[in-house]
Amino acid sequence: MEKATIKDVADLAGVSPSSVSRSLRGVGGVSAATTERIRAAAESLGYTVSPAAYRLATGRTGTVAVVMPYLTRWFFAELLGGAEAVVREAGLDLLLYHLGDTEIRQRYFSSGILRKRVDGVLLATLALSDPEIHALRSLDVPVCMAGTEVDGFSSVCIDDVSSARRAVQHLVNLGHERIAIIAGDPREPMHFTVPPRRRDGYLAALKAAGLPAGPDLEAQGAFTVEGGEEATVDLLARDVLPTAIFAECDEMAFGALRVLGRVGLRVPEDMSVVGFDNHPMASYFGLTTVAQDVAEQGRMIAWHLVRSAQGNGAKPVRLRAPTHLIVRATTGAPTRRTARAILAGRQPAVAGAKSDSARRSSRPARANGHDPLTRPPMARPAGNKRLATTKEKKG
Amino acid sequence: MEKATIKDVADLAGVSPSSVSRSLRGVGGVSAATTERIRAAAESLGYTVSPAAYRLATGRTGTVAVVMPYLTRWFFAELLGGAEAVVREAGLDLLLYHLGDTEIRQRYFSSGILRKRVDGVLLATLALSDPEIHALRSLDVPVCMAGTEVDGFSSVCIDDVSSARRAVQHLVNLGHERIAIIAGDPREPMHFTVPPRRRDGYLAALKAAGLPAGPDLEAQGAFTVEGGEEATVDLLARDVLPTAIFAECDEMAFGALRVLGRVGLRVPEDMSVVGFDNHPMASYFGLTTVAQDVAEQGRMIAWHLVRSAQGNGAKPVRLRAPTHLIVRATTGAPTRRTARAILAGRQPAVAGAKSDSARRSSRPARANGHDPLTRPPMARPAGNKRLATTKEKKG
DNA sequence: CTGAAAGCGCTTACAG
DNA sequence: CTGAAAGCGCTTACAG
Known part of the structure; x- marks a missing residue:
């Protein structure tokens, strides 16, 4: 099947492209009968809105960028996982950037390439230089941070100090x-x-x-x-x-x-x-x-980013995730x-x-401290109750 | 600075948008003098091509999708890291999809939503059902697999059996x-x-x-x-x-x-x-x-995907990564x-x-087998020569 | 070598 | 409630 356009749907339903657009977007102003005809036509054609055309017409990209200093380290992988779930749930696209060194990073931020490409940016734990922060600000889209706090940007952190x-x-x-x-x-x-x-x-x-x-x-x-x-x-x-x-x-x-x-x-x-x-x-x-629950932090900040990217309540917030x-x-x-x-x-x-x-000493190595069978009274091991599974319960 | 358009650049350089487009894309047919003027104008305006307009005009998205069943597991994180490097190096965007269960996956593949969105798809180790494979094929873009081999798609694998x-x-x-x-x-x-x-x-x-x-x-x-x-x-x-x-x-x-x-x-x-x-x-x-070098596998297959997505030599290949x-x-x-x-x-x-x-047995746990100081003759430990670092050399 | 024009597929005031 | 029209910002034959 070839890619159906809005015109194809309009023709099949016997209406104008305008009506197709209105009805499919659910902005109202279309009679129930036509709406249904259009829906059926779109379905039978397997119609999908062209993202490129949509973006060009509206100026909104429906996309957020997630910028990571590492992809394979546990913390960042968890964060990405949490953020991805929320972003996809919101129907937005997630553009992934692995920005290693500062130079690459700054070039990216200041090139403006992101500005025309995304409605929001999520940055994971990077200490940013002033020029980088400036470049980010001039991106003119909401920027959220995980693990770092920067004035004017929303963020999620744990309280590392306490x-x-x-x-x-x-x-x-x-x-x-x-x-x-x-x-x-x-x-x-x-x-x-x-x-x-x-x-x-x-x-x-x-x-x-x-x-x-x-x-x-x-x-x-x-x-x-x-x-x-x-x-x-x-x-x-x-x-x-x-x-x-x-x-x-x-x-x-x-x-x-x-x-x-x-x-x-x-x-x-x-x-x-x-x-x-x-x-x-x-x-x-x-x-x-x-x-700390890193995936949850990813979800928290991504949720906020999605809201901001969609233009709702864009006041910067500082979210705190709990630790125990x-x-x-x-x-x-x-x-x-x-x-x-x-x-x-x-x-x-x-x-x-x-x-x-x-x-080469003749002493055998000792156990690495797990499961010490003699344990001082003050150490209260949580979990480790069963041999076969060691999952901790939250809280 | 507001987002500069091609018209802004053309006006500043005193030429037509056509010439700006040609010269910036490097397709030739533009005099050296104008090219230089255009370049200067574009730079002073901080001009970047609008991806949406480019995509709409050319029908090419400049984007590949990477579809993963897990984001946080070591194998997949490594693969993603390797692929990301190649994709970004090629100047393409990487759209990340974490597609957990089969149902979500199939909906995504068959919705055609990907078709208008990406020039290629990289799938990580998923055994696909026939309907899914069919849906992928009808996507009408090159599809590459890592860890699985499917007829008609390119792939990279290690030889798990041998x-x-x-x-x-x-x-x-x-x-x-x-x-x-x-x-x-x-x-x-x-x-x-x-x-x-x-x-x-x-x-x-x-x-x-x-x-x-x-x-x-x-x-x-x-x-x-x-x-x-x-x-x-x-x-x-x-x-x-x-x-x-x-x-x-x-x-x-x-x-x-x-x-x-x-x-x-x-x-x-x-x-x-x-x-x-x-x-x-x-x-x-x-x-x-x-x-096995998983990041390298990510690079290998991503490189192939990029080539295919750009329309070059699209014959499906089956790449084999070495193990030792x-x-x-x-x-x-x-x-x-x-x-x-x-x-x-x-x-x-x-x-x-x-x-x-x-x-609660009175026996202390034993060392987990690392660094056994008495070692039978046939076991030849590679690495572990020094105490402080344990990095293995390749090969 | 250069420009005018059409077209990519949508959305959105603007009329009716 | 519905349609015609303009416009989003590019690229690309098509003329010159």
Whole structure:
């Protein structure tokens, strides 16, 4: 079947294209009888409005752009999934842009290419430069952000500061006094805005508790598993060891668990670990973490974007998504034995963890802290009740 | 700045819109002098061609659709990432559709809504029903598939059968004689095509080696970590236990490792495990697996789609992406002690693994098989040479 | 090499 | 309630 046009439908129904357009759009002013005839004609012809013609005539594109710095990372994939559902439900098209480096990004924003192409833009967690923000503003379409707040744009965020603070407070409450952080690399090319906020929460909790903070207790982890491993190796080579580690994201916590297992430190007996995000693998590891529903955030902001793109109530809003601490099995009260003493008694040297020789030690690696069967009283694992399934319930 | 039109540019350059169009499109027939004047005018006005007008005039949309059954699963996110890069590089727009259930999907395909909207469609691993295939064909635009082969459409696939066979052959070569499989659920709503092919490879290897196969050695895992856990619990409750497990995907292998660790079976001494995909976490677990480069597959097929969508050499092709076995630390020769004997000596009963009581056993969980320090001679771990980073080199 | 004109398929005041 | 007409911003034969 060839592509039917509005004229074909009009001819078949014996009316003018105007009437077809009116009736199909449901703007009223068409008698019930003609409406029905038109509907039947359109259906029999398999008629669909040409998006190009519609857009040209109305100036509205029926399209939103979703701009992502990463497509494969958990957070962004979840966000995209949530947003897509809402956008499609609204009958709009979703144009996907993976905008890696700043240069590409700015070229895109300022080229105006988006302006004629979309009715709205959804940007995921990017710290934007001033020229970029300016370019976005002059796009002259509603812009929404996820994970970042910018004046004049709507956004959805979690409260990274207070959430991180709560996670660290959990460690404080367990009795930890030397709490290290595995932080995101501040020189991250993507200008991630999240890491510094989570670090602020960490620092706030320490300060409130009168606990020490500083470079001795910080390591960089790049927000990846490997980065978490490197950071942990780094931490374990410090003069004084922590009794607990707060990782700014779960992936880094996974890396920490691996290294701790390798060097023979038990989790949580010898070292507590807290992550952030409740990554799908977190329950696998029994990781204590801060949970956020990222897909829901995608839905929230996409819903707002759709409304704005359709011209309704375009006042910028700042949406807050909730988080909650999930205590599983990687956190517990510190034991009297320090990690240093344990390592000293078992390993040639902590520094040895960096070399191949550590791996040839005769000690078998320990479990990575999941499902520790002896658990200190204060650690209340949520979930993990059954062996076969480990899905957490919300809330 | 208001949106400049071609007329604005023409006026500023003192020429006709025709010339502006010709010169900007680079179709020739415009003097160098005018071309330059036009270019300058366009630039000073920040002119961009209106996609809607262009599409209406030419009938070409400059857009491709990418249709995905999942957005957040590793495989699909990787594929999307690879495809996006190529599509954007080609200057085309990427319309994203997350089409969950069959009903929604078919409605979309047959509505013709895509026909007027895109110049090409890329479908990710979906087993399509005949009506769906018919609807796709009548779309009248090139359709490319990733992970599935359909007559008349271009596609990119790995050889699931021979890759799975090779993985299982690796187990056979190590001396395993009872090799179980954790397979994808055949009633999967998405009509996944991959699981049966990987199972075929598994069966072929067993048959060639004259080893037993059958229901006793099969369990369903749903292609998720939790599914892998359940399947492993199931396998461990069988009358006769395997000495090795082939999981059709890495996520299920992760689940297997977790359960094995919990019940006290060492990997690979007591049980070997092979996965499939080389998921980013595979190296973390030291998992022996079949590696495929999914992003590359996305690039390959997207490149072909772009060419087809632009009308060049539209003959359907069947692209094959390579795979390679990565032997890490979860596979080794079977020991004389059977898993059954080990379990019998250590646990109240295998069935106990299903109940909470197993978790309260006084035995600590074992390491999940990564970095086993005693390793049988035939297992040659690739990578894992250094502690801090575990990235594999290709090839 | 350049321009006038038609046409792509719609929507939307404007008349009736 | 209905239709004729203009217009959205381009491209592309068709003349010159």
